[in-house]
Amino acid sequence: MTDNQLRLGVNIDHVATVRNARGGAYPDPVRAAKLAEDAGADGITAHLREDRRHITDSDIDALMEALSVPLNFEMAATVEMQKIALRHKPHAVCIVPEKREERTTEGGLEVAREENRLAHFIAPLRDAGCRVSIFIAADRKQIDAAHRIGAEVIELHTGAYCDYHAEGRFEDRDRELEALREMSAYAHSLGLEVHAGHGLTYDSVQPVAAFPEVRELNIGHFLIGEAIFRGLTPAVQEMRRLMDAARG
Ligand code: PXP
Numbered sequence: 001m002t003d004n005q006l007r008l009g010v011n012i013d014h015v016a017t018v019r020n021a022r023g024g025a026y027p028d029p030v031r032a033a034k035l036a037e038d039a040g041a042d043g044i045t046a047h048l049r050e051d052r053r054h055i056t057d058s059d060i061d062a063l064m065e066a067l068s069v070p071l072n073f074e075m076a077a078t079v080e081m082q083k084i085a086l087r088h089k090p091h092a093v094c095i096v097p098e099k100r101e102e103r104t105t106e107g108g109l110e111v112a113r114e115e116n117r118l119a120h121f122i123a124p125l126r127d128a129g130c131r132v133s134i135f136i137a138a139d140r141k142q143i144d145a146a147h148r149i150g151a152e153v154i155e156l157h158t159g160a161y162c163d164y165h166a167e168g169r170f171e172d173r174d175r176e177l178e179a180l181r182e183m184s185a186y187a188h189s190l191g192l193e194v195h196a197g198h199g200l201t202y203d204s205v206q207p208v209a210a211f212p213e214v215r216e217l218n219i220g221h222f223l224i225g226e227a228i229f230r231g232l233t234p235a236v237q238e239m240r241r242l243m244d245a246a247r248g
Helices: 013-022 029-038 057-066 079-088 112-127 140-148 159-167 170-189 205-209 221-230 232-247
Strands: 007-011 043-047 071-075 092-095 131-136 153-157 193-197 214-219
Touching: 007 193, 007 221, 007 232, 013 029, 013 043, 013 221, 029 043, 029 057, 029 221, 029 232, 043 057, 057 071, 057 079, 071 079, 079 112, 092 112, 092 153, 112 131, 112 140, 131 140, 131 193, 140 170, 153 170, 153 214, 159 170, 170 193, 170 205, 205 214, 205 232, 221 232
Parallel strands: 007 043, 007 214, 043 071, 071 092, 092 131, 131 153, 153 193, 193 214
Antiparallel strands: none
């Protein structure tokens, strides 16, 4: 992988959502992860939520066992999750805000407000060799705080940009995109590795993929939905193609 190449992390949470709709064993998120790997994913992302609404503890055990590419373990900053992460020591840990009643991760983490607690929270994860990533809005104050607490990576929340795009609110979308662009460059200038994700689709991925400072995109819900129509392998391959074209 060259310095300019953008990594694709495929989030397989919603394979587990479909499985859990009925209980039982299928569709199997580990099988989806292996297919995504073969189709060109550079990593797999899975979010173990406090309420285990999709990914379960045994999915994490199985992913750690089965994957050949790195696992990006998404979790809230709780003692329970920290223990699980320290037991598995995944390649990366992405700290996200979590509210029980939300449908998905709605906003970025408020790092600035909880700087002290988060600095202590991530230190053992870093000591265990995990790359710690903090999921935040494109906001200078949050980036500065993520830098101060010792995170190596930030992931910028692209949800608002994607929502505006889908709703046809193009002025708002372009303003969000500009904030993402500026804050990618700013975070990179501080020495942070920059990732981005949430809500990205074939339609919205390329402007973000074109930011030279962004090293990784994490994409899930759209790809799993698209897999219903064209299969997971072509769905991932098409995302990979669009990302590489935007980069080229
Ligand atoms: N990045 C983070 C930190 C997330 O929480 C999520 C959603 O779980 C994603 C990326 C992927 O978002 P989506 O499933 O909308 O592509």
